[in-house]
Amino acid sequence: MNNNQFVTELSDINTNFAQWYTDVILKTDMVDYGPVKGTMVIKPYGYAIWENIQAYLNDKFKKLGVQNAYFPMFIPESYLKKEAEHVEGFAPEVAVVTYAGGEELNEKLIIRPTSETIICDMYSKWIKSYRDLPVKMNQWCNVVRWEKTTRPFLRTSEFLWQEGHTVQSCPEDAETDTQVMLKVYSDCLKDLMAIPTLTGRKTEKEKFAGAVATYGMEAIMKDGKCLQAGTTHNLGQNFAKASNIKFLNKDGELEYGYSTSWGVSTRLIGALVMVHGDERGLRMPPNIAPIQAVIIPIASKVSGVIEKCNEVKTLLETANMRVKLDDSNNTPGWKFNEYEMKGVPLRIEIGPRDIEAGVATVVRRDTHEKSTLHLNNIANEVADMLAKIQANMLKQAQENLNNAIVETDDYNTMVEQVNNKKVALCYHCGDMTCEEEIKNNTTIKTRVIHSYDTTHKCIYCNKPSKYRVYFGKQY
Amino acid sequence: MNNNQFVTELSDINTNFAQWYTDVILKTDMVDYGPVKGTMVIKPYGYAIWENIQAYLNDKFKKLGVQNAYFPMFIPESYLKKEAEHVEGFAPEVAVVTYAGGEELNEKLIIRPTSETIICDMYSKWIKSYRDLPVKMNQWCNVVRWEKTTRPFLRTSEFLWQEGHTVQSCPEDAETDTQVMLKVYSDCLKDLMAIPTLTGRKTEKEKFAGAVATYGMEAIMKDGKCLQAGTTHNLGQNFAKASNIKFLNKDGELEYGYSTSWGVSTRLIGALVMVHGDERGLRMPPNIAPIQAVIIPIASKVSGVIEKCNEVKTLLETANMRVKLDDSNNTPGWKFNEYEMKGVPLRIEIGPRDIEAGVATVVRRDTHEKSTLHLNNIANEVADMLAKIQANMLKQAQENLNNAIVETDDYNTMVEQVNNKKVALCYHCGDMTCEEEIKNNTTIKTRVIHSYDTTHKCIYCNKPSKYRVYFGKQY
Numbered sequence: 001m002n003n004n005q006f007v008t009e010l011s012d013i014n015t016n017f018a019q020w021y022t023d024v025i026l027k028t029d030m031v032d033y034g035p036v037k038g039t040m041v042i043k044p045y046g047y048a049i050w051e052n053i054q055a056y057l058n059d060k061f062k063k064l065g066v067q068n069a070y071f072p073m074f075i076p077e078s079y080l081k082k083e084a085e086h087v088e089g090f091a092p093e094v095a096v097v098t099y100a101g102g103e104e105l106n107e108k109l110i111i112r113p114t115s116e117t118i119i120c121d122m123y124s125k126w127i128k129s130y131r132d133l134p135v136k137m138n139q140w141c142n143v144v145r146w147e148k149t150t151r152p153f154l155r156t157s158e159f160l161w162q163e164g165h166t167v168q169s170c171p172e173d174a175e176t177d178t179q180v181m182l183k184v185y186s187d188c189l190k191d192l193m194a195i196p197t198l199t200g201r202k203t204e205k206e207k208f209a210g211a212v213a214t215y216g217m218e219a220i221m222k223d224g225k226c227l228q229a230g231t232t233h234n235l236g237q238n239f240a241k242a243s244n245i246k247f248l249n250k251d252g253e254l255e256y257g258y259s260t261s262w263g264v265s266t267r268l269i270g271a272l273v274m275v276h277g278d279e280r281g282l283r284m285p286p287n288i289a290p291i292q293a294v295i296i297p298i299a300s301k302v303s304g305v306i307e308k309c310n311e312v313k314t315l316l317e318t319a320n321m322r323v324k325l326d327d328s329n330n331t332p333g334w335k336f337n338e339y340e341m342k343g344v345p346l347r348i349e350i351g352p353r354d355i356e357a358g359v360a361t362v363v364r365r366d367t368h369e370k371s372t373l374h375l376n377n378i379a380n381e382v383a384d385m386l387a388k389i390q391a392n393m394l395k396q397a398q399e400n401l402n403n404a405i406v407e408t409d410d411y412n413t414m415v416e417q418v419n420n421k422k423v424a425l426c427y428h429c430g431d432m433t434c435e436e437e438i439k440n441n442t443t444i445k446t447r448v449i450h451s452y453d454t455t456h457k458c459i460y461c462n463k464p465s466k467y468r469v470y471f472g473k474q475y
Numbered sequence: 476m477n478n479n480q481f482v483t484e485l486s487d488i489n490t491n492f493a494q495w496y497t498d499v500i501l502k503t504d505m506v507d508y509g510p511v512k513g514t515m516v517i518k519p520y521g522y523a524i525w526e527n528i529q530a531y532l533n534d535k536f537k538k539l540g541v542q543n544a545y546f547p548m549f550i551p552e553s554y555l556k557k558e559a560e561h562v563e564g565f566a567p568e569v570a571v572v573t574y575a576g577g578e579e580l581n582e583k584l585i586i587r588p589t590s591e592t593i594i595c596d597m598y599s600k601w602i603k604s605y606r607d608l609p610v611k612m613n614q615w616c617n618v619v620r621w622e623k624t625t626r627p628f629l630r631t632s633e634f635l636w637q638e639g640h641t642v643q644s645c646p647e648d649a650e651t652d653t654q655v656m657l658k659v660y661s662d663c664l665k666d667l668m669a670i671p672t673l674t675g676r677k678t679e680k681e682k683f684a685g686a687v688a689t690y691g692m693e694a695i696m697k698d699g700k701c702l703q704a705g706t707t708h709n710l711g712q713n714f715a716k717a718s719n720i721k722f723l724n725k726d727g728e729l730e731y732g733y734s735t736s737w738g739v740s741t742r743l744i745g746a747l748v749m750v751h752g753d754e755r756g757l758r759m760p761p762n763i764a765p766i767q768a769v770i771i772p773i774a775s776k777v778s779g780v781i782e783k784c785n786e787v788k789t790l791l792e793t794a795n796m797r798v799k800l801d802d803s804n805n806t807p808g809w810k811f812n813e814y815e816m817k818g819v820p821l822r823i824e825i826g827p828r829d830i831e832a833g834v835a836t837v838v839r840r841d842t843h844e845k846s847t848l849h850l851n852n853i854a855n856e857v858a859d860m861l862a863k864i865q866a867n868m869l870k871q872a873q874e875n876l877n878n879a880i881v882e883t884d885d886y887n888t889m890v891e892q893v894n895n896k897k898v899a900l901c902y903h904c905g906d907m908t909c910e911e912e913i914k915n916n917t918t919i920k921t922r923v924i925h926s927y928d929t930t931h932k933c934i935y936c937n938k939p940s941k942y943r944v945y946f947g948k949q950y
Binding site for chain 2: 032034035036039040041042043044047048050051067068069070071072073074075076079091092093094095096097098099100101102109111118121122125126137141142144146147148157158160
């Protein structure tokens with residue numbers, strides 16, 4: 001839905017990051033607000049990013065033996081209550097259907113905030129023997145968590161995600177699933193989205209409601225805040241016991257299964273915006289960009305220009321690149337601005353002088369560098385340049401991540417640094433009450449555990465340390 | 476989730492088609508019942524069919540300039556009421572969220588039974604000028620229609636579908652969208668699923684609530700009943716007026732847009748089962764089969780057998796075929812039965828004697844014919860055979876369709892034939908009251924209009940005919 005107005009300015013990214021974020025996602029047609037408070041419409045330019053994430057993950061899942069399936073959205077209220085910690089964690093934010101088909105329902109239906117309870121219930125019907133294990137299923141679906149404060153992609157009442165659920169016959173294999181999937185996620189962010197992450201186990205206080213252990217993947221935004229970009233949960237036998245998933249093991253004994261769950265959501269799109277964006281708008285890493293290169297004709301009415309643009313488009317598409325030719329009546333200047341704001345990694349300008357010289361003029365979105373490529377080798381040279389852009393954007397993001405981390409043993413320094421857009425790596429005792437006090441005093445939470453270390457002192461209470469952990473502000 | 480029991484028998488397809496259907500979809504692990512009445516779990520073997528449909532349609536949509544997006548599931552109650560016929564059509568079957576986040580909501584939220592109202596509302600914000608048109612978006616999502624009588628895939632409280640929504644600047648282009656999409660759907664059924672269909676306009680009585688014209692695509696099941704497999708709707712300006720979608724046309728005047736919508740759902744999976752299945756179970760056309768060929772080792776402990784099976788698997792996969800090697804401990808006989816019931820188009824047996832002779836023994840699911848293929852050219856020969864199976868299954872289904880249709884000018888004959896597993900092609904006056912009376916007397920409804928013809932008499936009331944229309948019983 002282009003309209004022919006000249007692009008409006010964005011808010012300043014350095015002084016008003018929150019408003020910059022809202023401006024850029026709305027103005028680039030990634031998203032709009034839905035009519036119900038807290039909901040979003042994911043527009044095609046945003047949804048295409050999600051589809052690229054889906055394609056990447058589906059491929060990885062398949063290679064790991066995970067099969068896609070679909071489970072009902074409606075969960076009987078009684079199911080959610082099966083696992084004590086789980087219901088406590090989710091009850092405050094569920095949406096509830098109380099009547100349907102013109103009648104009040106006998107049992108209220110919860111719209112899934114996550115599907116552990118219903119999937120484990122089905123698994124309990126299907127799993128009888130160790131020969132049925134492992135079970136590895138995934139679903140792509142919508143979930144609902146009624147949030148007070150919402151922002152498109154980052155926190156919305158309804159969002160899209162994938163949730164994988166496995167059952168294994170021993171705790172070790174469940175732990176392996178949990179860690180393998182964390183690696184799949186962090187590879188996805190790194191290789192597809194050029195986003196480096198901090199990965200590790202979450203503290204007891206921050207783990208998923210009902211899990212034995214939760215692992216998290218944290219991406220650091222340009223304002224220094226952390227965004228939990230994905231989690232994997234080792235559920236131990238907790239949900240198996242709640243749902244009665246029992247299998248006959250090799251010794252002929254009935255045993256509860258060992259389950260895991262893991263998910264990433266459309267908030268990854270928000271991470272993409274906030275890790276790579278700059279004062280001019282979005283910057284899309286080529287591997288995930290809905291449009292990898294935009295071709296803009298210069299002096300398009302001169303004979304041969306549009307033809308050459310179309311020829312280049314076909315060559316790039318044949319080489320599996322995602323290309324757009326903008327042959328609209330807007331001026332080249334308008335188009336430069338538009339696709340810069342949309343973050344298209346490479347702009348290809350083709351005019352009469354370029355054609356005469358046998359070249360195309362290209363401008364990189366990541367460095368703003370202008371150069372020329374040979375028309376007679378254009379597909380190869382564009383592919384090379386996209387690979388360079390991808391690598392450079394990962395390098396830039398890695399530098400930002402490295403620069404964001406400070407190591408300190410002093411509590412006041414930690415608080416000061418985190419309030420100053422940093423992530424602090426500190427020793428902590430692992431005590432939930434201690435962690436809670438820090439949070440209550442500062443709104444600062446632990447992100448993921450860096451490493452286990454009992455030779456130091458807790459940054460807050462001075463008791464012996466249990467681990468080093470990242471502290472940060474969060475989205 | 477295999478378990479090592481020998482396959483249980485299915486109900487007889489000829490004398491108890493309904494029970495055969497339920498047996499086959501449950502026993503082949505396509506689906507299971509969800510805990511909430513009327514819901515279903517789509518298991519991996521069923522979901523893979525849906526994914527193949529998605530891939531086919533996404534490709535076609537993209538070529539037609541349709542972009543995927545995602546709109547919220549929650550529709551404010553007031554939205555549904557905007558279009559008078561629409562609310563009347565859907566009000567009885569909606570599910571309603573009345574509280575969320577621990578609080579009663581000010582306005583009740585309808586879970587989308589279809590998204591015209593919310594999508595048109597968003598379109599009214601986005602569309603300003605003829606330059607913004609056409610808009611063509613599609614979403615893959617779940618929808619909820621609370622039904623009294625449900626059957627997996629065919630009619631469930633929650634189901635998956637795609638719904639496309641376009642807005643055009645003139646009525647002709649909206650009509651074109653409506654008809655082009657009907658062709659996309661019927662091509663999908665024919666080319667991918669080997670299902671021939673009857674396509675045409677629905678009568679005024681049977682059209683979509685709020686549409687100017689609805690077109691339908693009817694597939695004929697093995698029991699002679701019709702299944703509405705997809706519909707496309709020309710909504711005229713009805714929803715544009717209800718949602719205030721106005722654009723400045725080329726003459727500088729404000730005009731309401733012309734919208735369309737079109738969808739197919741997971742009920743297509745039910746159609747696949749009921750068009751192709753036989754007394755032994757499913758029969759999957761190769762183009763949509765989750766597993767196109769299954770390799771079964773014979774005397775698998777003999778040296779070289781498993782190695783050869785793996786080699787063939789790799790060759791077929793490299794040639795982009797979907798292949799399974801079943802090297803489990805089950806007997807070959809058990810496996811033959813299992814994959815026959817699952818409808819795998821081609822079974823490839825490889826044993827020591829085959830290897831010695833340089834061949835694989837293959838058995839077609841469609842004809843039960845046994846033959847041998849050359850191991851040194853296996854990928855090409857399997858691909859050829861799959862193409863033959865696909866063509867033969869379409870031919871068989873087309874013959875069944877042709878045989879199901881009877882032409883008659885006599886009302887009693889029509890009723891008798893339709894009750895006897897036929898679809899009747901008859902003249903009708905086009906009067907809604909007349910059509911209603913037929914339905915009330917017989918439960919027989921019109922399916923789609925075959926052709927317009929005013930030179931005959933209505934089969935029921937003897938008034939001049941308006942068209943020839945198919946009468947049938949429906950799923």
